[in-house]
Amino acid sequence: MKRKAGLMVHPLQKLINGFERFRSEGIDDPHLFSRLLEDGQKPEVMVIGCADSRVDPGVVTSCKPGELFILRNVAAIVPPYGPDEQPHAASAAIEFGVRRLGVKHILVLGHQACGGIRALAEGTVGLEFMAPWVGVMDDARRIVAGSGLEPEAQLLLLEQAAVLGSLRNLLTFPWIEQRVVRGELTLHGWWFNLAEGRPMAFDPLHQRFVPLSDTIRPIDHRVDVTATGRAAPLSLEGFVARAVEDAGMAPFPGA
Numbered sequence: 001m002k003r004k005a006g007l008m009v010h011p012l013q014k015l016i017n018g019f020e021r022f023r024s025e026g027i028d029d030p031h032l033f034s035r036l037l038e039d040g041q042k043p044e045v046m047v048i049g050c051a052d053s054r055v056d057p058g059v060v061t062s063c064k065p066g067e068l069f070i071l072r073n074v075a076a077i078v079p080p081y082g083p084d085e086q087p088h089a090a091s092a093a094i095e096f097g098v099r100r101l102g103v104k105h106i107l108v109l110g111h112q113a114c115g116g117i118r119a120l121a122e123g124t125v126g127l128e129f130m131a132p133w134v135g136v137m138d139d140a141r142r143i144v145a146g147s148g149l150e151p152e153a154q155l156l157l158l159e160q161a162a163v164l165g166s167l168r169n170l171l172t173f174p175w176i177e178q179r180v181v182r183g184e185l186t187l188h189g190w191w192f193n194l195a196e197g198r199p200m201a202f203d204p205l206h207q208r209f210v211p212l213s214d215t216i217r218p219i220d221h222r223v224d225v226t227a228t229g230r231a232a233p234l235s236l237e238g239f240v241a242r243a244v245e246d247a248g249m250a251p252f253p254g255a
Contacts, residue, residue, distance in 0.1 A: 036066045043069040046097040048090075048166065049109040050076040050116070055192050057109055060199075069097045075116030076109055078166035079136050081173040091173075098176060104185060105218075106170060109199070110163040111192035117159045121145075140165045143236050147244050157243050160209055161236055163189040163202065167219055168234040186218035204234075207242040 027033075046069040047057040057063075057070050071093040079090055097103045110117075116134050118124075120141055125131040140161040144154050167189050171177050179185035189202035191209050200209040204219055219234070 032065065041066055041069070041101065043067055043097075043101060044104045045069070046071070046094070046101075046103040046106045047109055048072075048076050048078060048094070048106065050074065050111055050114055052111060052114065054194060055109070055111045060192065069101055069103055071097070073133075074130055075114055075120075075134055075137070075162060076111075076166060077116075077133065077136050077162065078108065078169045080169045094170070094173065094176075098173075098179065098185065105188060106176075106185065107188045107190060108163050108166045108170075109190045109192060110159050110166075112156065112159065112194040114159050114162075117162055118155060121155050121158050136169075137162045137165050140236055143240050147240050149244065149247060153247065157240065160191050160200075160202075161239060163191055164234050164236055164239055167202075168236070171234075180219075188218055207235075207239050208246065 029035075043066065045067070047061075048071045049055060049057045051072045051074055057072075058068055061068070071090060073090055077090070078094065079088070081091070082088075083091075094106075097106070116130065117137075119126075119130070120134040120137060121144075125134060137158075140158060144158045144161055147154060147157065149157060167187050170187055171180065176185065176187075180187065189209075190199045190212065191202075192199050199212045201212045201217075202208075202219070203210045203217055205217065
């Protein structure tokens with residue numbers, strides 16, 4: 001609980017107070033919610049972000065209700081396509097966003113100091129549901145571990161490589177790949193720098209994360225679509241090799 005004027009404020013009361021402030025001060029358009037109820041949601045952008053309380057996609061992008069379709073989970077992970085009899089929460093949200101809402105852009109948003117990625121890197125998950133979940137990115141962990149970089153540099157690189165791994169997994173969904181090839185859907189990878197409070201964007205031409213600018217190059221660029229018309233997988237080895245090169249080290253053996 002937080003203390004206010006000598007009294008302890010219950011955390012849920014803080015939320016209630018926040019709702020009241022939002023209703024009275026935070027809505028520029030008083031008819032926004034009635035219009036959203038009547039017209040339904042029509043977001044053009046889907047954000048797949050981490051459940052981390054410090055990186056709320058709607059807050060950090062200053063978006064209003066109805067503008068983003070958001071999926072949040074541990075480490076902003078997208079599993080590979082694999083329909084079966086079991087429930088798949090992440091895949092269900094992605095399917096609804098793409099096949100029902102018709103989003104035009106999917107943005108995977110990773111971030112600095114991600115607890116799920118650190119647990120994966122250090123092998124200290126120790127939780128029955130979280131361990132297999134972050135294990136989806138074990139290929140990225142293995143490739144980054146062979147980079148020869150210092151541990152903290154590896155951790156940062158793994159956070160970014162996991163974004164690429166999720167983008168690569170998105171392309172295993174046939175109805176996503178088809179839309180990407182037809183130019184109906186674009187994919188983007190961002191990584192939020194908590195220390196500086198700003199996002200970095202993956203540049204597929206140069207295989208690195210760069211400061212976000214007005215020029216947004218999606219993953220469906222020519223470097224990611226082969227001459228056969230099928231979306232090619234993103235190369236984790238190539239990304240790590242470029243990071244090693246940028247660090248001024250010997251060539252990465254997986255390059």
